[in-house]
Amino acid sequence: MRAFCILAIACVAFSDALPSVKDGCPIVNHQPSNFQGKTAQVNANFVSTIDRISSYATAAGVELYITSSFRKDTNIHGSTVVPPASKSNHMVGHAIDMNVVYSGGFCNSVCLSGQLPAPVAAFINKIRQDPALRWGGDFSEPDVVHIDDGLNINNPDEWDREYIQAQKYC
Template sequence: MSLEKGKTIAQNGLRLRDSPRDGETLGILRKGTEIEVLGRETWLRVNANGQQGFVLEDYVEPVEQHLVGNDEEEVVVEEAKIVVFSSSRMQGNQIRINSGFIDSMKILEQLCEKYDLRLHITSSLREPGQIISNNIVEPASMSNHLIGHAIDMNIVSHEDWFNSTKLSDYDSLPDTIQSFLSDLQAKGLRWGGHFSKPDPVHIDDATNLKSKSYYVTQINKLWGGAVSLI
């Protein structure tokens, strides 16, 4: 079995922690430090005795659920899993996404390889900013960030940095970045630069439009019944 290897790319060094989220800093890895990937950890957002938080999936055993009064019929529980995605082509903030968005992230990773680009991630999974009530649901107006199906990013091409301002001027972008943006759309993802209200740092997979029932299920799994979508 060969170990997956990687190289750190954070310009100013990458913090090595003793645990994934807010762990103690063990040291700073210089850019280009070679690392072996020993594991990828999956986080579940849970409600435990009325308190919400995240736990590692490895320490959770599934419990079979049965409908009351009918012990033969199982309730199928659609999963809502939040994972931490990492890639040698991506840097910036920790990338927390829905397990259903991993394939999309891999597409972005492959396109970064193809065009020799890196993504600096500024935002991924986001908590609802306000209380959302669960009966009125209009996913089209709701962000895919809330279900971990979107990222916000800047694009880094060698030493050149393309932030929101630069990305909003499509015609001035280098060919590699224009190709990156058109390829990702050809593969079914959306780039926010083409939204009616442009959001050029945003990429998602249009889950809120393509699969409303999935969107609603995920919202409620992740953020609980207290979530009200308007």
């Protein structure tokens, strides 16, 4: 919890997971203290996973620089929302793209594609060891800045439901 104070007279506590301003929208802003860059906009169902990813970063002594999270589908036309053939977990708020900040520097896509610095390797190994997470560097077409929970593969029906809700109401 954080607090917002006005002239030290009144303070209001608020959560790091801020609810969306739109009714029915499952996407929330969630920014753990070791995340930099863009605010992570993720599905409320993915917040605990983000917290786990954050704990892995802390354990490895790194911070994450978020470059992308939830994405609106730009191919939607009109009021009908139909799940697309290509099911990106970004479109349901179950994925982040990131770079890794460590004591020796900044590990971007070029760095993440090569010999990883020790703290970055420790973080990536923690992601790989978590059976509920996928690192994009392990994809058949590597996407080294990507981490997700595989919702599109493990539960495509739930992905469809969350896609319709996120794309319609957010």
